[in-house]
Amino acid sequence: KALQYLEQCSREAPPDLKAKVPGLQKLIDEQRARVGSVVITTNVPGAKVRIREKSVGETPFPGALHINAGKAVVEIVAEGYFTVTKEVDVPAGKETVLDVKLSSRNQFGMLVVKSPVKDALVFVDGKPIGKAPVEQEVSIGKHRVLVRRDGYREADQQITLEQGEKKEISL
Numbered sequence: 089k090a091l092q093y094l095e096q097c098s099r100e101a102p103p104d105l106k107a108k109v110p111g112l113q114k115l116i117d118e119q120r121a122r123v124g125s126v127v128i129t130t131n132v133p134g135a136k137v138r139i140r141e142k143s144v145g146e147t148p149f150p151g152a153l154h155i156n157a158g159k160a161v162v163e164i165v166a167e168g169y170f171t172v173t174k175e176v177d178v179p180a181g182k183e184t185v186l187d188v189k190l191s192s193r194n195q196f197g198m199l200v201v202k203s204p205v206k207d208a209l210v211f212v213d214g215k216p217i218g219k220a221p222v223e224q225e226v227s228i229g230k231h232r233v234l235v236r237r238d239g240y241r242e243a244d245q246q247i248t249l250e251q252g253e254k255k256e257i258s259l
Contacts, residue, residue: 091119091154124178125152127185128162135166135190152183164188170196170225191225197249199226200256201233208237208259220259228253235259 094116098106106112128137128149135147140160144153147164157180164172169190178184201210203220210222211234217224220235228251234244243259 091116091123094119121180122157123154124157124180125154125183126160126162126176126178127152127183128164128188129186130164130166130188130190132166132169132190135164135169138163138165157181162186164190166190168193191227194251195227196225197228197251197253197255199224199231199233199247199249200254201235202256202258203235203237203243204258205235205237205240208235208240210235233257233259 094112097109098112098116109115126139128147130147133147137144137147137149139153139155139162155178157178159175159177162174162176169192172188172190174186174188176184176186199212200223201217201220203210205220208220210217210220212224212226212231214232214234226249228249230246230248232244232246234242236242245257245259247255247257249255
């Protein structure tokens with residue numbers, strides 16, 4: 089906010105008023121050295137955005153959000169969608185772009201994969217999701233689940249996950 093007010097003063101104040109603040113440009117430069125910008129876009133208009141646990145508004149934003157430089161946790165929430173939380177490092181004087189795709193809760197189910205083989209790697213449709221046991225939100229529909237561990241034979245299974253379903257398998 090300080091940077092916004094100083095920049096506004098620099099743009100709009102009459103010259104005689106600016107003359108009373110001889111260090112105005114230095115103050116602006118000092119503030120710019122402490123502030124970074126975040127541009128946030130989402131696929132869901134009206135999603136609520138919080139940065140560092142403070143509400144900053146709803147998407148879409150007309151431009152960049154100016155925040156103190158440094159690490160920041162950005163949380164994006166929309167009804168009917170899974171909340172997305174991202175940690176970003178906002179450098180001073182730079183712009184950080186976040187394009188966040190929110191996933192509808194109606195398009196997912198929960199898959200739980202267990203295995204008697206310790207630390208077996210679990211893949212869904214060829215993508216690793218972690219070591220068994222693992223619980224992961226997966227889009228509804230058909231999927232190939234594979235469990236792999238050196239020294240063991242691979243095991244795989246085709247599954248179909250319904251909307252909101254929690255499916256548990258052991259491979």
